[in-house]
Amino acid sequence: LGVLLAGALCVSPAFEQVRQGADPATQAQSTATVVQREALSSRRAFELVRSLCDEAGPRPAGSTGDHAAVLWALRTMGELGLTNVHPEKVEVTRWERGEERAEIVSPVGQHLVVAALGGSVGTPPRGVEGDVVEVGSVEELEHLDPAAVKGKIVFVDAPMRRARDASGYEEVVRVRYEGPRVAAKLGGIAFLLRSLGTDHDRIAHTGGKSKDEHEIPSAALSVPDAEMLHRIVAEKRTARVRITLGAHMLQAPAESANVVGDVPGRERPDEVIVIGAHLDSWDLGVGAVDDGAGVAIALETARVLAALPQRPRRTVRVVLFANEERGLSGARAYARAHANEAATFVAATEADFGGDAVYAVRWLGDAGNAAARERFVALARLLAPLGVARGDDDASAGGDVGQLQELGVPILELRQDGTRYFDVHHSANDTVDKIDPPTLARAAAAFATAVWAAAEADGDFGRVPAEKRKVQ
Amino acid sequence: LGVLLAGALCVSPAFEQVRQGADPATQAQSTATVVQREALSSRRAFELVRSLCDEAGPRPAGSTGDHAAVLWALRTMGELGLTNVHPEKVEVTRWERGEERAEIVSPVGQHLVVAALGGSVGTPPRGVEGDVVEVGSVEELEHLDPAAVKGKIVFVDAPMRRARDASGYEEVVRVRYEGPRVAAKLGGIAFLLRSLGTDHDRIAHTGGKSKDEHEIPSAALSVPDAEMLHRIVAEKRTARVRITLGAHMLQAPAESANVVGDVPGRERPDEVIVIGAHLDSWDLGVGAVDDGAGVAIALETARVLAALPQRPRRTVRVVLFANEERGLSGARAYARAHANEAATFVAATEADFGGDAVYAVRWLGDAGNAAARERFVALARLLAPLGVARGDDDASAGGDVGQLQELGVPILELRQDGTRYFDVHHSANDTVDKIDPPTLARAAAAFATAVWAAAEADGDFGRVPAEKRKVQ
Numbered sequence: 001l002g003v004l005l006a007g008a009l010c011v012s013p014a015f016e017q018v019r020q021g022a023d024p025a026t027q028a029q030s031t032a033t034v035v036q037r038e039a040l041s042s043r044r045a046f047e048l049v050r051s052l053c054d055e056a057g058p059r060p061a062g063s064t065g066d067h068a069a070v071l072w073a074l075r076t077m078g079e080l081g082l083t084n085v086h087p088e089k090v091e092v093t094r095w096e097r098g099e100e101r102a103e104i105v106s107p108v109g110q111h112l113v114v115a116a117l118g119g120s121v122g123t124p125p126r127g128v129e130g131d132v133v134e135v136g137s138v139e140e141l142e143h144l145d146p147a148a149v150k151g152k153i154v155f156v157d158a159p160m161r162r163a164r165d166a167s168g169y170e171e172v173v174r175v176r177y178e179g180p181r182v183a184a185k186l187g188g189i190a191f192l193l194r195s196l197g198t199d200h201d202r203i204a205h206t207g208g209k210s211k212d213e214h215e216i217p218s219a220a221l222s223v224p225d226a227e228m229l230h231r232i233v234a235e236k237r238t239a240r241v242r243i244t245l246g247a248h249m250l251q252a253p254a255e256s257a258n259v260v261g262d263v264p265g266r267e268r269p270d271e272v273i274v275i276g277a278h279l280d281s282w283d284l285g286v287g288a289v290d291d292g293a294g295v296a297i298a299l300e301t302a303r304v305l306a307a308l309p310q311r312p313r314r315t316v317r318v319v320l321f322a323n324e325e326r327g328l329s330g331a332r333a334y335a336r337a338h339a340n341e342a343a344t345f346v347a348a349t350e351a352d353f354g355g356d357a358v359y360a361v362r363w364l365g366d367a368g369n370a371a372a373r374e375r376f377v378a379l380a381r382l383l384a385p386l387g388v389a390r391g392d393d394d395a396s397a398g399g400d401v402g403q404l405q406e407l408g409v410p411i412l413e414l415r416q417d418g419t420r421y422f423d424v425h426h427s428a429n430d431t432v433d434k435i436d437p438p439t440l441a442r443a444a445a446a447f448a449t450a451v452w453a454a455a456e457a458d459g460d461f462g463r464v465p466a467e468k469r470k471v472q
Numbered sequence: 473l474g475v476l477l478a479g480a481l482c483v484s485p486a487f488e489q490v491r492q493g494a495d496p497a498t499q500a501q502s503t504a505t506v507v508q509r510e511a512l513s514s515r516r517a518f519e520l521v522r523s524l525c526d527e528a529g530p531r532p533a534g535s536t537g538d539h540a541a542v543l544w545a546l547r548t549m550g551e552l553g554l555t556n557v558h559p560e561k562v563e564v565t566r567w568e569r570g571e572e573r574a575e576i577v578s579p580v581g582q583h584l585v586v587a588a589l590g591g592s593v594g595t596p597p598r599g600v601e602g603d604v605v606e607v608g609s610v611e612e613l614e615h616l617d618p619a620a621v622k623g624k625i626v627f628v629d630a631p632m633r634r635a636r637d638a639s640g641y642e643e644v645v646r647v648r649y650e651g652p653r654v655a656a657k658l659g660g661i662a663f664l665l666r667s668l669g670t671d672h673d674r675i676a677h678t679g680g681k682s683k684d685e686h687e688i689p690s691a692a693l694s695v696p697d698a699e700m701l702h703r704i705v706a707e708k709r710t711a712r713v714r715i716t717l718g719a720h721m722l723q724a725p726a727e728s729a730n731v732v733g734d735v736p737g738r739e740r741p742d743e744v745i746v747i748g749a750h751l752d753s754w755d756l757g758v759g760a761v762d763d764g765a766g767v768a769i770a771l772e773t774a775r776v777l778a779a780l781p782q783r784p785r786r787t788v789r790v791v792l793f794a795n796e797e798r799g800l801s802g803a804r805a806y807a808r809a810h811a812n813e814a815a816t817f818v819a820a821t822e823a824d825f826g827g828d829a830v831y832a833v834r835w836l837g838d839a840g841n842a843a844a845r846e847r848f849v850a851l852a853r854l855l856a857p858l859g860v861a862r863g864d865d866d867a868s869a870g871g872d873v874g875q876l877q878e879l880g881v882p883i884l885e886l887r888q889d890g891t892r893y894f895d896v897h898h899s900a901n902d903t904v905d906k907i908d909p910p911t912l913a914r915a916a917a918a919f920a921t922a923v924w925a926a927a928e929a930d931g932d933f934g935r936v937p938a939e940k941r942k943v944q
Contacts, residue, residue, distance in 0.1 A: 057582045057583075108529060108540070110526075200906070201673050429696075434672070
């Protein structure tokens with residue numbers, strides 16, 4: 001029962017264990033085991049993060065690093081055995097951070113570590129200075145008398161809860177996204193928030209904010225600095241802060257690209273399973289966790305499936321999206337360009353929650369379709385050996401693949417353990433050393449298994465019902 | 473058997489348990505218990521760190537923050553019930569960091585997080601740029617052909633081992649202290665080292681270097697950056713780095729002060745137990761761990777002993793030294809000024825290893841003197857309830873109190889758990905949130921017990937023999 005090894009890739013002996021001629025469920029289990037052994041025994045996913053981050057560096061949309069990342073992705077997809085490898089151009093706006101600094105000027109001089117929020121305007125070169133008005137939430141801010149805010153620097157001190165999923169982040173993300181608008185509307189002259197992070201490092205976490213009619217300079221304080229400012233305000237009643245931000249938009253839009261590559265299906269090449277991640281990163285770190293890890297998971301999934309003795313029935317398509325961080329313009333462009341092919345996308349999944357292990361799988365499709373549900377149950381069963389539990393049928397797509405969900409494409413959600421994710425998310429601490437190679441391999445094994453199972457399934461997962469297509 | 477409470481301080485009911493009239497060992501045990509309960513049940517030590525750091529901020533010798541800290545110490549000693557509170561002036565040199573930045577310019581543009589070493593010269597305003605020559609140790613550097621170093625930027629990549637004591641630091645500290653001199657001698661144009669730290673944060677650790685005849689700009693890279701540079705050098709053979717440092721000495725010397733306060737002895741006020749810590753800090757953090765914690769331990773020791781129903785037999789003297797970090801000039805001045813009183817210093821101890829718990833006590837005195845040894849054994853016995861083991865008779869003084877050791881003053885060393893100490897040591901991450909209040913209280917309880925026991929002992933600890941006076 002020996003099998004032929006596909007392609008010229010270096011393939012581990014595990015592949016030789018795929019047995020043919022058994023019943024479909026046994027065959028599926030057998031192939032899943034091969035996929036898992038290959039992914040678990042390889043350091044390739046880590047090496048992909050390392051080479052992306054070391055060779056391209058930080059890669060905000062439209063930057064030199066972003067362009068280097070597009071070239072890296074095109075070259076790497078070719079090396080890993082993907083076909084139909086090509087870029088799809090995306091126009092992006094460019095924002096640059098420039099110099100930034102802040103300090104408490106009274107009642108005591110203290111340095112503050114800050115990071116401008118993505119899209120923030122800068123200050124005049126000499127900065128802005130004002131007394132601080134502190135609140136614990138955007139809701140509290142909304143209820144302040146404008147007279148208490150006018151001419152002041154607004155500071156929202158909302159500590160973030162550590163959680164396995166993104167719930168701790170979701171509880172406070174409105175502070176960063178909407179806080180600046182509310183503060184500006186009430187007459188605030190600048191906006192500061194406690195970094196949305198679960199660490200205690202003297203490092204600030206950036207992130208996107210809403211695009212507002214009236215913009216004020218907006219920045220995150222490191223957690224230790226936010227705690228110090230909070231203590232000083234609590235004790236001394238008033239604190240005066242000066243902040244100087246060089247942040248600005250560049251006038252001319254720039255070019256970036258979604259990078260796409262396929263493992264062509266052996267029987268139904270026109271039916272596609274999409275696995276997405278994003279190629280861009282914030283500027284402060286090198287985007288190893290966000291989203292070098294996801295890029296590596298998607299590429300490792302494709303590598304393992306391309307090297308199987310028998311490629312999956314359907315096409316597996318890796319889409320490395322441009323500019324997730326500053327507005328999803330890559331994903332929106334992809335969904336627009338491929339809207340008329342949406343019916344051929346049988347399922348989509350996204351890796352954008354770091355490099356830790358997968359603990360649950362959920363789907364979003366036609367929950368009323370018994371055959372579709374049974375296919376999901378069978379898929380989930382293959383993930384059990386990796387410690388992945390079967391979740392409900394109310395999966396959340398990430399931001400990128402959410403654009404396909406809006407077209408009705410069923411979603412497979414592989415929930416990764418995010419307990420440590422927000423320690424480094426969007427910060428200078430997002431570096432290669434934060435990735436644990438065996439743990440990343442375990443995550444890749446789960447994605448590869450799920451994508452293989454969806455690509456090999458004997459039928460589809462229905463379509464997302466109209467009322468569930470809109471991403472929250 | 474009720475007792476009188478001393479002074480006007482708020483004293484816990486534990487003090488009421490001191491019993492009089494029992495045998496000396498039982499009385500000692502009883503008082504030690506009271507000391508420990510008071511220290512363990514108080515949040516005062518933490519509050520001292522918080523107020524020093526929040527009110528004075530970073531306090532490099534001679535800076536505004538340093539002056540604020542001297543005033544803070546004078547005021548706080550008075551509030552805590554110390555007497556004879558006074559400053560002793562110390563002349564210090566001043567060094568300022570200025571702006572600093574670094575980057576890999578080829579084979580790929582990458583930002584590097586750096587911190588100039590204390591005392592380093594700066595670069596020209598446009599920086600220095602050169603190819604990197606990497607070695608793993610100063611010894612390896614010393615054996616390089618000068619032709620391989622001339623005109624290059626020297627990078628020493630010596631990872632530091634995590635340890636409970638300072639041994640991991642001691643193994644590599646020569647890199648920081650002597651590396652710049654060796655690199656300069658071989659013709660290097662700048663010196664970089666992997667930060668001496670056990671963390672993986674994108675934060676660099678500064679620290680002192682030797683004062684050299686020929687100075688070159690010298691800085692520490694954050695650990696993630698050092699690892700990246702190491703990977704790039706390993707893969708691409710050459711990396712080119714540009715570094716810009718604004719570091720410089722100020723021309724005029726400045727004034728600082730050792731701050732001294734006493735708990736006067738009830739029977740032998742002219743015999744003194746010294747407990748030292750240092751008031752200055754590096755500029756990058758706020759010096760909560762190094763050495764706000766030590767300052768708090770010393771002050772809390774004095775507070776608890778001053779509030780005892782019966783003050784200890786000898787005087788307990790808190791000395792908060794100036795300028796430990798940039799050359800021990802405070803401690804040298806103190807030892808010089810008080811050399812003729814050295815015989816009245818019965819023992820000295822120092823708190824300069826963070827805010828974690830004490831796990832062992834050692835002494836250095838006249839080991840051949842059986843009565844002195846028995847006093848140390850009795851002292852150590854009182855520390856056992858705090859989980860402190862009795863160590864040998866070869867104690868190491870810290871840098872400050874080491875100046876007294878050189879005069880023959882016996883040393884009591886309370887070894888604190890330093891497992892986490894080098895995660896934040898000398899870095900921007902040395903902030904108040906790194907102090908755990910109950911753990912700091914536990915450390916203070918141990919110091920207070922040992923100092924009380926030494927101050928109450930029925931005799932002395934001999935003198936340090938001549939051949940053991942020289943601090944390594």
